[in-house]
Amino acid sequence: MKLFDLSGRKTLDVASPVPFAEWKDSQQGTAISLPQDVEVEELHPYLGSLTLIVLEFPIFRDGRAFTQARSLREYEGYEGEIRASGHLLPDQAIHLRRCGFDSVALSEDANVKDWEEQLGRYQFYYQNTAVSPA
Amino acid sequence: MKRLSRPGEGEILLLTASRLLDGRIVWLGEGDHWHESITGAIRFTYEDAGPALERALAEAGQKEVVSVYEVVARDTQPPEPVTTREAIRAHGPSVHPDFSYDHAPVREKESAL
Amino acid sequence: MTQPASRSVGHYQYEERDRVFLQERINEFEGQVRRRLSGELGEEEFKPLRLMNGVYLQLHAYMLRVAIPYGVLDSRQLHKLADIAAKYDRNYGHFTTRQNIQFNWIALKDVPTILRELAEVDMHAIQTSGNCIRNVTSDEFAGAAKDELMDPRIHAEIVRQWSTLHPEFTFLPRKFKIAISGSPEDRVAARFHDIGLLARPGENGPLFRLFVGGGLGRTPVVGRELFDSVKEEDLIATLEAVLRVYNAFGRRDNLYKARIKILVQTIGLEAFRTAVEEELGRMDCAAYRLTPEHVAQIRARFALPDLKAPADAADVLEQHKKADPAFARWVASNTHPHQDEGHVCAVISLKTPGDIPGDVTVEQMHGLADLSERLSFGEVRVTHLQNLVFGHVRKDQLHELWQGLKALGLAAPNVGLISDIVSCPGLDYCNLANARSLPLAQKLGARFGDAALQAEIGTLSIHMSGCINACGHHHVGNIGLLGVDKRGAETYQILLGGDAGEQAAIGGILGPSFAEDEAVDAVARIVEFYLGQRQKGETFSAMLKRCGLKAFKEVAYETV
Numbered sequence: 078m079k080l081f082d083l084s085g086r087k088t089l090d091v092a093s094p095v096p097f098a099e100w101k102d103s104q105q106g107t108a109i110s111l112p113q114d115v116e117v118e119e120l121h122p123y124l125g126s127l128t129l130i131v132l133e134f135p136i137f138r139d140g141r142a143f144t145q146a147r148s149l150r151e152y153e154g155y156e157g158e159i160r161a162s163g164h165l166l167p168d169q170a171i172h173l174r175r176c177g178f179d180s181v182a183l184s185e186d187a188n189v190k191d192w193e194e195q196l197g198r199y200q201f202y203y204q205n206t207a208v209s210p211a
Numbered sequence: 212m213k214r215l216s217r218p219g220e221g222e223i224l225l226l227t228a229s230r231l232l233d234g235r236i237v238w239l240g241e242g243d244h245w246h247e248s249i250t251g252a253i254r255f256t257y258e259d260a261g262p263a264l265e266r267a268l269a270e271a272g273q274k275e276v277v278s279v280y281e282v283v284a285r286d287t288q289p290p291e292p293v294t295t296r297e298a299i300r301a302h303g304p305s306v307h308p309d310f311s312y313d314h315a316p317v318r319e320k321e322s323a324l
Numbered sequence: 325m326t327q328p329a330s331r332s333v334g335h336y337q338y339e340e341r342d343r344v345f346l347q348e349r350i351n352e353f354e355g356q357v358r359r360r361l362s363g364e365l366g367e368e369e370f371k372p373l374r375l376m377n378g379v380y381l382q383l384h385a386y387m388l389r390v391a392i393p394y395g396v397l398d399s400r401q402l403h404k405l406a407d408i409a410a411k412y413d414r415n416y417g418h419f420t421t422r423q424n425i426q427f428n429w430i431a432l433k434d435v436p437t438i439l440r441e442l443a444e445v446d447m448h449a450i451q452t453s454g455n456c457i458r459n460v461t462s463d464e465f466a467g468a469a470k471d472e473l474m475d476p477r478i479h480a481e482i483v484r485q486w487s488t489l490h491p492e493f494t495f496l497p498r499k500f501k502i503a504i505s506g507s508p509e510d511r512v513a514a515r516f517h518d519i520g521l522l523a524r525p526g527e528n529g530p531l532f533r534l535f536v537g538g539g540l541g542r543t544p545v546v547g548r549e550l551f552d553s554v555k556e557e558d559l560i561a562t563l564e565a566v567l568r569v570y571n572a573f574g575r576r577d578n579l580y581k582a583r584i585k586i587l588v589q590t591i592g593l594e595a596f597r598t599a600v601e602e603e604l605g606r607m608d609c610a611a612y613r614l615t616p617e618h619v620a621q622i623r624a625r626f627a628l629p630d631l632k633a634p635a636d637a638a639d640v641l642e643q644h645k646k647a648d649p650a651f652a653r654w655v656a657s658n659t660h661p662h663q664d665e666g667h668v669c670a671v672i673s674l675k676t677p678g679d680i681p682g683d684v685t686v687e688q689m690h691g692l693a694d695l696s697e698r699l700s701f702g703e704v705r706v707t708h709l710q711n712l713v714f715g716h717v718r719k720d721q722l723h724e725l726w727q728g729l730k731a732l733g734l735a736a737p738n739v740g741l742i743s744d745i746v747s748c749p750g751l752d753y754c755n756l757a758n759a760r761s762l763p764l765a766q767k768l769g770a771r772f773g774d775a776a777l778q779a780e781i782g783t784l785s786i787h788m789s790g791c792i793n794a795c796g797h798h799h800v801g802n803i804g805l806l807g808v809d810k811r812g813a814e815t816y817q818i819l820l821g822g823d824a825g826e827q828a829a830i831g832g833i834l835g836p837s838f839a840e841d842e843a844v845d846a847v848a849r850i851v852e853f854y855l856g857q858r859q860k861g862e863t864f865s866a867m868l869k870r871c872g873l874k875a876f877k878e879v880a881y882e883t884v
């Protein structure tokens with residue numbers, strides 16, 4: 078796995094994430110992964126003890142994690158790292174960043190150049206987001 | 212792989228696809244090339260079409276075609292697809308005789324793309 | 325880069341940053357095509373990406389759907405569309421029910437170049453397909469109609485900009501369509517959109533009535549009122565909130581249950597409203613507030629027509645009508661009252677009986693662009709019924725327009741009448757179709773083409789779709805036709821009683837489907853029955869209510 082930095086906001090956390098359902102019982106470690114069908118409100122009591130939340134994309138077309146990430150930032154005020162993992166395309170780099178993702182977990186053979194190029198593509202955006210105003 | 216049901220009496224199978232670069236309809240013909248005209252399409256029996264389809268699917272990327280599948284046609288000269296949909300693909304839109312593939316000479320050189 | 329024609333009115337005029345944005349979007353798409361051709365992207369990954377830029381792989385070729393935001397074009401744009409049709413297509417374009425134009429014979433390798441040519445006139449194909457927020461549609465008489473409460477186009481543009489490449493709502497469960505009207509008479513079918521907005525002026529600024537969860541397709545649903553009066557400053561926040569709920573909870577396991585209408589139906593309107601209100605309660609509202617300054621900025625980029633007509637314009641029109649009965653007939657069906665006494669809105673029928681609904685040739689496009697420059701401030705609107713509108717025509721110049729249209733073969737006097745048939749492309753072009761729709765539309769158009777007969781029948785709509793996806797909006801036609809596949813044969817179901825407007829209703833299925841020619845005859849018998857049995861001034865829908873579907877059914881199946 079190769080980590081790609083989207084936000085340049087923080088050093089990338091190398092902790093290995095534990096599925097949230099498991100973590101809830103033990104509360105060991107500070108990194109969790111969250112499937113797309115869990116509402117982020119459930120994390121509310123634990124956010125203080127988390128430094129990395131990995132949101133999963135079973136397939137790139139399933140965009141629920143964009144809403145999860147934005148909710149974590151806007152509603153929950155979470156300031157730790159949010160990482161995207163799973164089936165993702167470089168074409169989604171900006172969407173990820175603008176919804177509050179800091180990093181994306183890529184496969185070893187992923188073409189990082191496409192991701193870099195996409196991040197620098199637009200000079201402005203048409204809408205505000207709570208995370209990164211236009 | 213989902214296959215068509217067996218062709219009936221006097222019917223055969225053809226392989227068709229869309230060309231990636233321009234989306235044009237093509238038919239698998241001699242020399243395993245994709246041609247714009249149905250006239251020279253290879254006629255398969257149900258048994259032969261299966262492996263041919265698998266090979267065509269495997270080579271689709273390299274041959275720059277998408278959406279490869281089988282079509283049932285009557286074993287006439289040229290072969291005539293059984294369904295309206297495939298007949299329209301073979302001959303052109305029914306509402307624009309001027310766009311018919313039968314009259315407009317096919318641009319074979321483009322299939323070499 | 326081309327400068328906008330200074331006279332172009334009716335749509336937002338791009339600034340430099342909008343143009344830069346388009347170039348960047350084209351670069352992005354060009355890169356995607358390159359990665360597809362190099363094999364880096366497979367078809368499964370490329371498909372959603374190309375769809376988001378309006379590129380379909382259809383039956384015969386790629387189809388490119390170009391956005392016409394809120395349906396307004398200027399003459400230089402129409403000239404450019406004509407050039408593209410001539411250069412990259414087969415000399416025609418097809419206007420759709422979503423106020424877009426489609427080119428049916430496009431090669432993928434040409435698309436980036438076509439997009440650059442479109443960008444020269446501030447046009448694009450962004451979000452004309454795909455599971456994202458689609459091109460925003462609006463009222464074809466916006467800013468012109470006499471009955472209008474407020475011009476919806478400013479807010480349509482605001483919504484367009486907000487939805488463009490929205491980071492959170494680009495990978496939705498399914499497509500998302502928004503329409504906005506500012507007329508008391510709903511001319512955008514607001515109740516048949518994922519979100520329909522009806523704008524009206526309030527004491528402290530505009531208010532928006534918001535309908536949610538309407539739509540046609542496999543499961544036709546009349547949208548429900550979510551909010552009665554959304555304030556202007558809350559418009560974007562409210563849209564955000566609705567989309568957030570949809571993106572989080574809309575179904576993704578079943579394509580046919582993924583639209584917002586199913587979510588609203590499943591959890592119920594009240595629960596849905598509560599969820600939206602909760603979002604609004606938690607939202608950083610300042611970040612989404614639509615400020616009066618922002619609205620003013622957008623408004624300032626809309627040029628208004630300078631409406632000056634001679635004092636005797638109306639009299640001149642009356643004289644022209646007296647002198648020429650054919651012109652008078654066209655005026656009766658093809659015009660709509662304008663706010664200004666000296667002007668009128670002219671509807672140009674793209675339904676010449678026997679022709680393909682919505683198709684225009686290159687010559688017609690150039691000709692229309694020229695006419696609009698001369699007679700309607702260089703502005704052309706596209707309607708959701710596949711016709712065109714010149715929004716502001718001087719009454720004394722209407723005859724000149726009509727003559728120009730006659731010369732282009734576009735003077736059919738049938739708007740709102742039975743041969744003004746809405747039809748999707750159907751099996752002749754569409755990959756998803758069950759049956760052809762265009763030949764049937766042509767046959768029906770020809771059958772009822774006689775001007776006197778149509779005038780006698782009066783207002784009556786026929787809508788035709790080639791499959792359950794309902795692009796021809798067959799559910800809302802007074803008479804709807806739906807292509808169904810019956811063991812490989814094309815057959816047609818008839819629906820009666822649909823209505824898209826204030827009296828929104830979904831047509832009822834008459835019975836078993838007909839073969840093509842039988843369907844034409846059955847429709848003819850239905851119309852005959854209506855003519856024979858209607859009471860004075862009774863509409864088709866009213867008579868259907870009075871007599872019941874069964875009576876019509878008996879007539880329709882009489883000799884089959």
Ligand code: SF4
Nearest residue numbers: 748754757790791795
């Ligand atoms: S209704 Fe069906 S056939 Fe008609 S254009 Fe839509 S998808 Fe195609």
